[in-house]
Amino acid sequence: MVRTFRKRTPSICATLDSMKILVFGATGMLGKALISRWNEDQVLGLGSAQADIRNPEQIEKVVSEAAPDWIVLSAAYTDVDGCELNPTLASNVNTQGAVNVAKAAAQVHSRLLFVSTDYVFDGNNTTPYEITDPRTPISAYGKSKADAERRISEILPDSCMVRTSWLFGPGGKCFPDTILKLAGARPQLEVVNDQRGCPTYTADLADAIVRLCQSDARGIVHATNRGDCTWYEFACEILRQAGLNTVVRPTTSDKFVRPAPRPKYSVLAPRSLTAYGIEMRAWQQTLAEYLRLRAAAG
Ligand SMILES: NC(=O)c1ccc[n+]([C@@H]2O[C@H](COP(=O)([O-])OP(=O)(O)OC[C@H]3O[C@@H](n4cnc5c(N)ncnc54)[C@H](OP(=O)(O)O)[C@@H]3O)[C@@H](O)[C@H]2O)c1
Secondary structure: OOOOOEOOOOOHHHHHHOOEEEEEOOOOHHHHHHHHHOOOOEEEEEOOOOOOOOOHHHHHHHHHHHOOOEEEEOOOOOOHHHHHHOHHHHHHHHHHHHHHHHHHHHHOOOEEEEEEEHHHOOOOOOOOEOOOOOOOOOOHHHHHHHHHHHHHHHHOOOOEEEEEOOEEOOOOOOHHHHHHHHHHHOOEEEEEOOOEEOOEEHHHHHHHHHHHHHOOOOEEEEOOOEOOEEHHHHHHHHHHHHOOOOEEEEEOHHHOOOOOOOOOEOOEOOHHHHOOOOOOOEHHHHHHHHHHHHHHHO
């Protein structure tokens, strides 16, 4: 986690051209990738201990002192089942917290990039969701993020909202880690085969976010790695790439009842991202990179 503005590029030109970036949620899985990959600008990253987005006075102070060109709001209460059990906390962090950040950004004329989710959709589509599709969340988490999108766009009409899905990467709780851990403990796994989405590597998403800010992006953008799969197909590919023979059996969501419902289909159409000239890699390729990194780290 980085607490002071840090500029890696030493030339005078870079000093004149580089932007000041403030990242909320820098201690999270995506936040860590943002901090480690954002090379060309001055980046300040904060976790909840330094700035609780539920506290408007604290956020206003931090934002006015930093006076950033861009704020990236990656901070969120991301436990989907936890949100379902405690919707007030979900709303306080994910909606009101986002409103607090947007208001503080408006006061100092900072641009805001809000990281949002495929869970703003109900999953009834059978073709990829476009940015023009209506928000139809089916969980408290999805509702809290959809409400945040609406409120932010009222406060800051030129904000950028980046919806992503199924994140994996170092420094957080992610699906490949869970599958590899379970494969080490059980001869056979059952994984749901009736939810389809786009796995997304945090490093690739971080690179896309950097480019979006540098491109002065606005409006809703769908940013995921290319290709889609079910969780079952994702698990099979993880084990195949890891060289493990653990048997995986497909199952259905009704066998794994959890507090929050999940969309059956949440594939996001990429054209809003490619409009900025940004193409993301196939998820299988990024999985291979993540597994290599993981193996090297021991
Ligand atoms: N994970 C996914 O599969 C996924 C999918 C789609 C969209 N997203 C979105 O992507 C973003 C990043 O997700 P992630 O998986 O990287 O999240 P994460 O690993 O769960 O990290 C959450 C971050 O939010 C911070 N945070 C939580 N409550 C806060 C509060 N009250 N005030 C300030 N900061 C607070 C945490 O800070 P501390 O650790 O310091 O408490 C942490 O830095 C989120 O906006 C999420 O909604 C995630």
